[in-house]
Amino acid sequence: MDVITVINERASVRGFKKKPVPRELIEQLLDAARKAPSASNQQPWNFVVVKGEIKEKLADDILSAHRKLSKHYDPSKGKTIPRLYMDRTKKLLIGIRPYLKKMDKQVVPFIEEGSCVFYGAPVLIVVTLDKSHPKSKLVDMGCAVENIVLAAQEKGLGTCIIALILMFEKLIREHLAIPDSMDIVVGIALGYPDGELPVNAFRAPKEELSEMTRWMGFK
Numbered sequence: 001m002d003v004i005t006v007i008n009e010r011a012s013v014r015g016f017k018k019k020p021v022p023r024e025l026i027e028q029l030l031d032a033a034r035k036a037p038s039a040s041n042q043q044p045w046n047f048v049v050v051k052g053e054i055k056e057k058l059a060d061d062i063l064s065a066h067r068k069l070s071k072h073y074d075p076s077k078g079k080t081i082p083r084l085y086m087d088r089t090k091k092l093l094i095g096i097r098p099y100l101k102k103m104d105k106q107v108v109p110f111i112e113e114g115s116c117v118f119y120g121a122p123v124l125i126v127v128t129l130d131k132s133h134p135k136s137k138l139v140d141m142g143c144a145v146e147n148i149v150l151a152a153q154e155k156g157l158g159t160c161i162i163a164l165i166l167m168f169e170k171l172i173r174e175h176l177a178i179p180d181s182m183d184i185v186v187g188i189a190l191g192y193p194d195g196e197l198p199v200n201a202f203r204a205p206k207e208e209l210s211e212m213t214r215w216m217g218f219k
């Protein structure tokens, strides 16, 4: 499959089959990640790949902590984000609603609790970065994460990048023995998509190129 087709077909997956993902397949995704471009070729990424009991216990503890906290996730981290961008989130939440209604689920609890348990994915990849790196290294991290996500799509696997779990960073550190010297960048839920689940048929709306691009020196 050519890369543009893979990009066009990828969408976040929020429900997975129990079918295990062979380690060799995960290695192929990580191999794609390690070949990503990075500033000065520093390859600053590190990955913790988790399955089985360790993953289940982590999910249980994050979910319990989330329920106890009873605080909603704020991806803007308290910053005031221009309306233009917030409206895109609104469109996302409105768009996904009818799909979740078919599953008798409400949007916010489904997304928040689902994220806490990695949407039931059999594998969680936690991406980390040594804290000594400058913030600009997050571009490198994004390149590596996107390679994983696209390689997964090409292999018939599904992913959901999950940042909500960073609310419970301490728990992740404890369960996965991630030292304080490392930042936890994001988690990636990985598995075979459950094609029967209505939410997996949802496609997030994407703005037109003209909304985000200025052409200079072109006709």
Ligand SMILES: Cc1cc2nc3c(=O)[nH]c(=O)nc-3n(C[C@H](O)[C@H](O)[C@H](O)COP(=O)(O)O)c2cc1C
Pocket (backbone or CB within 6 Å): 010, 011, 012, 014, 092, 111, 115, 160, 161, 162, 163, 164, 165, 186, 203, 204
């Ligand atoms: C950095 C990052 C963090 C994300 N965190 C979450 C999350 O915590 N929970 C979730 O359900 N989706 C999460 N997503 C998935 C986005 O909601 C999704 O990419 C967006 O709505 C566009 O949909 P698409 O991936 O299907 O194109 C995250 C995506 C990114 C890139």
